């Protein structure tokens with residue numbers, strides 16, 4: 001570039017940071033220019049500083065720039081259940097979840113979803129996929145207000161035991177209510193919000209609903225979110241009623257494919273894994289929800305088969321929303337269950353975990369446009385304070401980050417090219433108000449819903 005070159009305009013220049021690159025190695029003295037929601041260029045700091053004329057510059061001194069985390073499976077309407085399960089009583093479907101969800105008002109869901117978005121932003125999540133609950137129009141409003149990126153769906157069930165038939169709808173109701181939500185919200189927020197179809201799980205969805213859902217998703221070019229192979233009862237139900245395992249049933253009804261995201265995936269046979277991997281289905285594990293109840297997902301076998309894995313918190317009723325904890329929990333559990341018996345501690349590596357936490361889940365939501373800090377990708381990125389005693393000094397920052405990092409190390413968040421958190425202050429939501437509203441609605445909920 002010559003001395004007289006005209007500077008290139010950009011919206012944001014993140015100047016002179018450390019970068020976590022697509023191979024999950026770090027590079028010092030890098031800058032990133034962002035314009036119109038997209039990463040224009042990532043390059044050497046000094047040259048970038050001379051080249052760009054930024055409307056806003058963020059100093060990257062002492063900070064790591066990396067892709068935002070993607071929560072591949074959550075339920076934003078369950079935030080007000082926090083503390084109700086996991087202590088002395090288990091979270092049961094008919095005793096807790098169905099009465100709770102069916103008793104929520106639209107306002108409850110709005111404040112719950114806002115609190116979920118606030119907690120996610122503060123932990124470095126820039127996108128999430130929600131498996132659905134009730135009043136998802138209110139969750140959609142919270143997504144738009146918070147600045148997050150999300151793929152959400154209505155909880156959809158047409159059969160099964162749900163205490164007096166609550167939450168059960170006919171196939172026609174399910175499809176027409178999807179269409180209504182899709183018409184109003186899909187693509188809103190400059191494309192940040194997607195409306196998908198939901199299949200709550202095998203035991204509450206008929207094969208006819210599965211077929212209709214696959215056809216509807218193809219017609220609308222949208223995604224499907226389903227719980228899959230979470231527990232033994234589900235596999236047993238599927239074998240008893242259909243003589244097929246759950247993944248085989250989804251294959252048989254035409255649901256498997258690149259637009260399908262399945263959550264949990266704990267009890268997969270070799271054949272199930274091949275079906276999911278070959279079809280390009282996005283496989284999400286929820287280690288903190290699964291390990292104590294249902295067992296260890298077969299991570300190494302899924303990866304060997306070319307499966308794409310992301311991670312999910314599965315809602316906040318009994319866990320915090322922190323991707324670092326998910327990464328460590330899954331890695332240690334996988335080594336303990338499948339590495340130690342064959343004396344292989346490298347059975348799941350740090351890079352595998354960082355991939356799952358970022359591009360693994362993000363690819364389900366945004367294809368190849370998300371999950372990497374590179375020119376041409378959408379500007380969904382976070383900055384972390386790496387000048388802290390638990391992170392420095394280190395011989396390998398990526399390894400230390402994965403083993404020692406926390407969600408509260410995230411200082412800044414940019415989603416779709418907009419700053420949503422600066423120096424840990426969320427700009428899109430009134431933090432005090434969101435927490436006060438949630439406390440008030442939790443009281444009202446439990447006074448009204450008898451669980």
Ligand SMILES: [Zn+2]
Nearest residue numbers: 131227263314
């Ligand atoms: Zn779930």
